[in-house]
Amino acid sequence: MNINTRSTLLKYLLLTWVALLFIFPVVFMVVSSLKPDLQLLQDSSSFRAFLPVGETSLNNYSSAWERVPIGRFVFNSIVVTAITVISSLFLCSMAAFSFVFLEFKGKAVLLSVILATLIVPFETIAIPLLMLVNKLPWIGVDGFQIGWLDSYHVQIIPWIADGLTIFLFIQYFKDLPRDLVEAARVDGATWFQVYSRVIVPLAGPCFATAAILKFLVMYNQYLWPLMTTQSESYRPVMVGLQYFFQLNIAWGEIMAYLSIITLPVLVFYLSMQRTFIASIASTGVKG
Amino acid sequence: MSIVEFKNVVKSYGKLTVVPNMNLKIPSGSFTVLVGPSGCCKSTLLRMIAGLETVTSGQITIGGDDVTHKEPAERGIAMVFQSYALYPHMTVEENIGFGMTLKKTPKAEKKKVVLEAAKILELDQLLDRRPKDLSGGQRQRVAIGRAIVRDPKVFLFDEPLSNLDALLRGQMRVEIAELHKKIGATMVYVTHDQVEAMTMADQIVVLRAGMIEQVGTPMDLYNTPTSPFVAGFIGSPKMNLVEGDFAKQNDCDVFGIRPEHVDLDETKGSWQGIMRYSENLGSDTISYVDVENMGTLTVRSEGSVIVASGQTVYLTPREQFIHKFRDDKRID
Numbered sequence: 001m002n003i004n005t006r007s008t009l010l011k012y013l014l015l016t017w018v019a020l021l022f023i024f025p026v027v028f029m030v031v032s033s034l035k036p037d038l039q040l041l042q043d044s045s046s047f048r049a050f051l052p053v054g055e056t057s058l059n060n061y062s063s064a065w066e067r068v069p070i071g072r073f074v075f076n077s078i079v080v081t082a083i084t085v086i087s088s089l090f091l092c093s094m095a096a097f098s099f100v101f102l103e104f105k106g107k108a109v110l111l112s113v114i115l116a117t118l119i120v121p122f123e124t125i126a127i128p129l130l131m132l133v134n135k136l137p138w139i140g141v142d143g144f145q146i147g148w149l150d151s152y153h154v155q156i157i158p159w160i161a162d163g164l165t166i167f168l169f170i171q172y173f174k175d176l177p178r179d180l181v182e183a184a185r186v187d188g189a190t191w192f193q194v195y196s197r198v199i200v201p202l203a204g205p206c207f208a209t210a211a212i213l214k215f216l217v218m219y220n221q222y223l224w225p226l227m228t229t230q231s232e233s234y235r236p237v238m239v240g241l242q243y244f245f246q247l248n249i250a251w252g253e254i255m256a257y258l259s260i261i262t263l264p265v266l267v268f269y270l271s272m273q274r275t276f277i278a279s280i281a282s283t284g285v286k287g
Numbered sequence: 288m289s290i291v292e293f294k295n296v297v298k299s300y301g302k303l304t305v306v307p308n309m310n311l312k313i314p315s316g317s318f319t320v321l322v323g324p325s326g327c328c329k330s331t332l333l334r335m336i337a338g339l340e341t342v343t344s345g346q347i348t349i350g351g352d353d354v355t356h357k358e359p360a361e362r363g364i365a366m367v368f369q370s371y372a373l374y375p376h377m378t379v380e381e382n383i384g385f386g387m388t389l390k391k392t393p394k395a396e397k398k399k400v401v402l403e404a405a406k407i408l409e410l411d412q413l414l415d416r417r418p419k420d421l422s423g424g425q426r427q428r429v430a431i432g433r434a435i436v437r438d439p440k441v442f443l444f445d446e447p448l449s450n451l452d453a454l455l456r457g458q459m460r461v462e463i464a465e466l467h468k469k470i471g472a473t474m475v476y477v478t479h480d481q482v483e484a485m486t487m488a489d490q491i492v493v494l495r496a497g498m499i500e501q502v503g504t505p506m507d508l509y510n511t512p513t514s515p516f517v518a519g520f521i522g523s524p525k526m527n528l529v530e531g532d533f534a535k536q537n538d539c540d541v542f543g544i545r546p547e548h549v550d551l552d553e554t555k556g557s558w559q560g561i562m563r564y565s566e567n568l569g570s571d572t573i574s575y576v577d578v579e580n581m582g583t584l585t586v587r588s589e590g591s592v593i594v595a596s597g598q599t600v601y602l603t604p605r606e607q608f609i610h611k612f613r614d615d616k617r618i619d
Contacts (some may be wrong), residue, residue, distance in 0.1 A: 177370060177372065179368045179369075179370045179372035180372050180374060182337075182339050182359075182366075182368070182372065183366070183368060183372035183373075183374075183433075184374075184385070185338075185339065185358070185359045185360065186337060186339075186359045186360065186364065186365065186366045187360065187385050187386035187389060187433070187437070188360035188386050188389045188390060189360075189385075189389050193389060197385075197389075198374060201376040202375065202376060
């Protein structure tokens with residue numbers, strides 16, 4: 001075996017090991033969801049934990065389904081996540097566009113304030129934010145009023161604009177040739193047309209990256225919806241997970257629940273994968 | 288009439304003034320080239336005409352209309368950028384017709400106009416391609432096509448050929464000059480390449496540090512440069528400019544003679560020197576001769592003249608082509 005073959009083999013072994021490391025938790029989750037609790041606990045100390053052996057069935061799925069309104073939770077999460085991701089991409093990219101291509105007073109100060117929010121963890125503002133939404137005026141007219149607490153919008157609106165997404169777009173837009181914007185201005189494009197016709201089509205990879213990051217944040221929301229929603233009609237999947245820890249903990253059902261709620265994430269990721277990987281790859285060949 | 292005029296135009300970035308006071312008239316239908324070294328604000332002036340750069344004070348008019356505060360699209364101009372600035376996600380056809388798409392021009396009319404422009408520029412076979420599938424010259428033609436379909440009063444070119452190789456640059460130079468003859472619109476062209484300036488322009492504006500050094504036809508600038516700066520900038524190889532005692536003996540601060548106006552001989556002449564190095568270009572020989580009191584002089588002679596390095600040679604200037612400058616100005 002020459003040095004080249006040996007190094008390739010080593011590389012493959014290392015990569016396979018890393019790939020397995022990442023995939024094992026998912027395999028463990030899916031395999032465990034098929035096993036009864038007793039066997040699941042017994043298998044967990046051996047390699048059997050990753051193999052669909054012994055007594056396997058879909059019982060955990062049906063009992064998890066009976067125990068909590070999974071469909072409702074998944075629906076709530078998808079509604080909240082989809083609206084937030086779409087609004088966030090639109091607003092944050094427009095904000096970034098203004099910061100990069102427009103001139104206005106106070107631009108530098110405003111940008112520093114936005115970037116400063118990146119270092120503030122959500123937990124520190126959770127309570128003030130809760131008090132704020134609690135006191136916010138009610139929307140609507142007499143006879144038809146919608147409150148803020150226990151709603152979809154309380155889970156959506158505070159999460160639309162965020163420093164990280166704006167920052168991502170700013171970095172990407174800065175690398176786009178300025179001449180394109182100027183050429184479009186000479187061609188007669190309004191600023192919004194420059195944004196929508198020239199910049200957005202060129203920023204696909206950045207939109208995909210921002211969408212995935214935002215999707216993960218929103219789909220994994222736990223603390224905020226737990227604080228602001230009381231009814232199952234509005235609670236998302238992660239809050240639904242706590243239902244399984246209230247009385248007797250059934251690990252098999254938890255794994256079944258987790259497998260179900262992971263599906264939308266996988267579907268979303270796979271649909272964006274090509275653009276996402278392209279965006280990571282493109283950062284390496286720029287310039 | 289599409290005269291472009293700068294009236295007392297000042298451009299500052301904060302406290303730094305880069306254009307102190309610009310007054311310039313670009314005649315209608317002319318091909319005016321703005322030349323100068325890097326940082327002389329030639330591109331800034333062009334961008335101010337386009338409306339891509341604000342004017343700190345003063346006025347810019349196009350065809351008599353004050354456009355100082357108008358949007359780029361309202362000025363009746365089209366611009367060709369150094370980087371071509373083609374939209375990478377659009378085809379050639381979409382690139383050329385983008386302005387009309389924005390104006391919501393009917394599709395059939397747009398197609399007709401785009402096709403006409405594409406035919407002029409020999410792009411009609413490439414309309415479905417994207418910019419990444421085109422060569423440098425083709426990309427530049429698409430950029431010109433995009434300018435043509437706007438039917439502008441004034442074309443602005445910002446160093447459009449600097450990204451092309453020498454051969455293509457020569458071809459495009461001819462194409463742009465022909466286009467100017469065909470269309471007859473006012474064209475303002477920025478370059479730092481004096482060959483482009485000399486070969487294409489009706490009028491050359493030589494700039495230095497945001498100020499005009501000289502305006503004139505290419506031959507005016509070549510024959511009667513008004514300052515040592517213009518004398519040194521126009522012409523290739525550049526003019527020999529001698530200062531110091533030799534200039535003083537000749538009643539001036541700077542004594543100038545172009546390399547092609549000095550005769551080289553191996554036996555007799557006005558100035559004795561030592562051949563330092565010579566470059567034979569086939570048709571011409573460019574020699575660098577060290578002359579006492581004067582420094583190294585460049586001489587252009589016929590390609591057949593070959594003198595070895597270190598040999599004594601004699602140089603004779605042609606009297607009628609001597610340029611003298613005092614206090615940075617020409618003495619006639």
